[in-house]
Amino acid sequence: MSLRPGSGSAWATRKKSYKSGIDPREIRRRREEDLFGIRKNKRHDTLFNKRTQTHTTHSRNTFLEAISAMVDHICSEFPPAELEKTRHAEILSSLAAQCPSIDDVIEQGIVPRFATFLSRDDAPQLQLGAILILTSIACGSSQHKRVIVELGLVPSFVNLLSSSSNDDIKEEIVCALGFIAIDSPSYRDLVLNHGVLLPLLSLLNPLPRLSMVRVTTWTLYSLVRGKPPVNFEQVKPVLPVLHQLIHQTDEEVVADACLALSYLSEVSIDKIQDIIDAGVCPKLVELLHRCQSDKVVLPALRTLGNIVTGDDAQTQVVIDNGVLPCLCQVLTREYKKMIHKEACWTISNIAGGNRAQIQAVIKANIIPPLIQILQHAEFDVKKESAWAILSITVGGSRDHIRFVAAQGCIKGLCDLLSCPDPEVVSICLEGLENILWVGEADKEVGLHDSVNIYAQRVEECEGLDKIQKLLVHDNDEIFEMALRILKKFWPVLENDLEAILDLHIEPDGEEYILDIQIAR
Incomplete structure (x- = not known):
């Protein structure tokens, strides 16, 4: 059973000895978590505040009392009456950001009438009044948006x-x-398929007023996010903008x-080069260094x-732009948990590269704060730190592994062996096994008085007891890893292992005889 997401058979191929060497690129991992959070609500709040700042005295009752008269006037043959009533509706549209008010507008059947005003180029105020109402509906629930879409208003x-001035x-x-x-x-693709991108981008050349730049940037982000991902070639013209x-x-x-770039960079691994070629890496690294706002740092990171989930050459572009000192800085700043988690994930993927890149991680003095996180952070941040340590032990040299062991990673890995997450347990066992192999190689050439000092350290950190307890773990892969480690590095425990292996207790209390025998 594979425990590592998105790695396919690579993770199932166990490392049989230190010298066997897993391809470092195989340990790189793609992110699946969505950064989409407060941006939609923030935009909704901005729109609502804009509409309501001068009309706070109107109540829903006022709206309900006026709506019948509004319907009568809105259907008038006379443009002045239409214009007057649309202005009235514009005032009352401050209530349309509230779901009941939007429903009232829809239930009265006047939305199609407002839609006809979009073609009134001779009356821009009439157009604007109608658009204010329709936008209020569009920022409502999915059902409200469906009304706009089904009327063919996109x-x-x-x-x-394109046509309005x-x-x-x-x-x-x-x-x-x-x-x-x-x-x-589906709505994202609908909007894109109606050719919105080019007129949208033209609004930003030259840059208009700030409010227009803000809403256009947010809409560009809205057009590239979502799963399944957007058609990259369709939105590729947005990169220079x-x-x-x-x-x-x-x-x-x-x-x-930055949010838009974060979604575009995860559309497909074969599109990473397009992101690099857009020239965004230097500025993104600068934002990590200079900006302290979570809402900028997180998507930039x-x-x-x-990008560093790509190949070694693509990863090197990010390294050459100075990302490693910035990552070290991020780990030591008082950021929220998610940013530290993202930083550890990024480091783990850089460390999943070649040995020169692992050396660059070490040279940037990232390991000490990384191990502090492994020992003291919240659990899901510790998990990403453990991945980073594992990446170094998989692809690094013996000196690299000795270095991270000397920095104190063994204790952090041992502490996590008793956690309930089988993926984390597997990560820690793998890392410890790789470290123990280096200790065994040193022992065999007579170093440290021919003692495996890393096995000693595991025992000091109560790791040996925890590994033994994993022999009754209900995850077969974890059981097999624990057994392999104990057999190789603690052979004196063979008799004790036989006693444990004679009987394996299932979680439901049933007993069965294991078919795995200790080699003699």
Whole structure:
């Protein structure tokens, strides 16, 4: 049974001895967690505040009292009445950010009437009033968005984005399209397939007012996120624009541009070179070094982490841009847990490269804070640190392994052997086994008085007792790893092992005889 995600058969091929050597590239791991969190809610709150700041005295009751009259006027043949009523609706649209108010608008059957106003190029205020209502609906629930989509308004929005000269109208349309796209991959693809990308990118050349830059950047992010991933070739033209946006001074713009890059960099491993060729690596590394905002650092770090899941040459580009000292700095700063976790994951993938890259990790003085995290951080951050140590022991030289052992990693690995996560136990056993093989090689050439000093250290850290207890673990792979380690490095325990192996107790209490015998 494979315990390591996304590695296929590579993880199932056990390391039979130190000299056998797993290909370091096989230990690199892709991230599957989604960074999507507060951005949608933040944009919703911004939109709501914008709409309500001058109309706070209106209540839902006022809206319900006025809605019948609004329907009468909205269907008037006279444009002035339409315009007057749309302005009235614009005032009341401050309530449309609340689900009951949106439902009231929809239930009255007036949304199609508002949709017809999109073509009124002769009355831009009428268009804007209608768009304000429609955008309020688009930023509602998935059911509310479906109303907009089923009315066929996506192509109308895209056309108006290209044809209108009114910046307020364009900004509202960009916002509406972003909310529709972020709802689901199918809506995202719908918006893209209607040709939104080029008119959207044209809004940023030259850069418009800040509010437009912010909403456009957020919408670009909305158009590239989601699983299944976006068609990379369809959105590839966004890369030079994102390169421009991460150089802006507005934190919100930079954060959303970094988020977009983080999603594009994980679309497919064979697209990593396109991300590198866009020239974003130097600025992303600079953001790690200079910026202390979590909402910028996290997606910048995720993008760099995705890049180093590529081959050694692609990883070297990130190293050459100075990422390792920045990662060391990130580990020692007071960031939230997720950032430390991402940093450890990135380090583990760099250490999954060649020996020169492992040496670069060590030279950057990353190992001491990494081991501090292994011993003292929260569990899921410890797990990523353990992966990084394992990467070094898999692909590193004997000197590299001696170094991480001397820094105190054995205790951290032993402490995690009793955790309930079988993947973590497997990682720690693998790392310890690799370290023990180096100790055994040193012992065989007469070093340390012909004693395996790492086996001694495992015992001092109560690791031996924990490994013995794993002989009754219900995960067969963990059982086999523990047995192999004990047989090789503690042969004096053979009689005790036989007694343990005579009977294996299943979790349900049933007994069965093991078919694994100790070699004699």
